[in-house]
Amino acid sequence: MRFNVRRRSTTCSFAAFWPYQDRTEQPYTDYLNNTPKYVVSRTLQEPLEWQNSTLIKGNVAEEVSRLKEQPGKDIGIVGSGALVRWLLREDLLDELRLMVHPIVLGRGKRLFEEGADQKALELVDSRRFSTGVVYLTYQLAQG
Numbered sequence: 797m798r799f800n801v802r803r804r805s806t807t808c809s810f811a812a813f814w815p816y817q818d819r820t821e822q823p824y825t826d827y828l829n830n831t832p833k834y835v836v837s838r839t840l841q842e843p844l845e846w847q848n849s850t851l852i853k854g855n856v857a858e859e860v861s862r863l864k865e866q867p868g869k870d871i872g873i874v875g876s877g878a879l880v881r882w883l884l885r886e887d888l889l890d891e892l893r894l895m896v897h898p899i900v901l902g903r904g905k906r907l908f909e910e911g912a913d914q915k916a917l918e919l920v921d922s923r924r925f926s927t928g929v930v931y932l933t934y935q936l937a938q939g
Contacts, residue, residue, distance in 0.1 A: 815846060829846075830847075832850070834863065835850070836856055860883065881907075881909065890935065891936075894932045917935070918938075
């Protein structure tokens with residue numbers, strides 16, 4: 797993955813944890829610390845405390861469009877259903893990868909709000925892990 801886009805609250809919690817982890821005990825430490833990170837926030841100020849982090853504060857659609865044109869791999873989004881919904885509305889999301897965990901919660905945050913614009917998705921890949929987690933990859937349906 798080329799970089800991650802995060803929202804403020806996720807970035808703050810990750811930044812308080814990952815830079816201080818022993819990479820022998822936490823295999824994702826180097827990856828998370830070294831991957832370029834773009835943070836969407838109206839309240840944070842630069843410089844951001846977590847290494848390789850850049851603040852997106854102005855025109856988010858323009859900045860994400862610019863980032864998508866750069867060579868490299870995928871853009872990942874961590875911790876922001878609101879950002880995912882917004883990128884879908886702006887037609888800036890090409891693919892949606894979801895991890896479905898085998899647990900039922902009585903309530904919680906929804907990824908998609910009731911009454912929101914509908915987008916047709918096409919399942920292009922699925923994987924099942926021994927833990928029961930299902931990893932689903934969708935692309936926006938054509939037409």
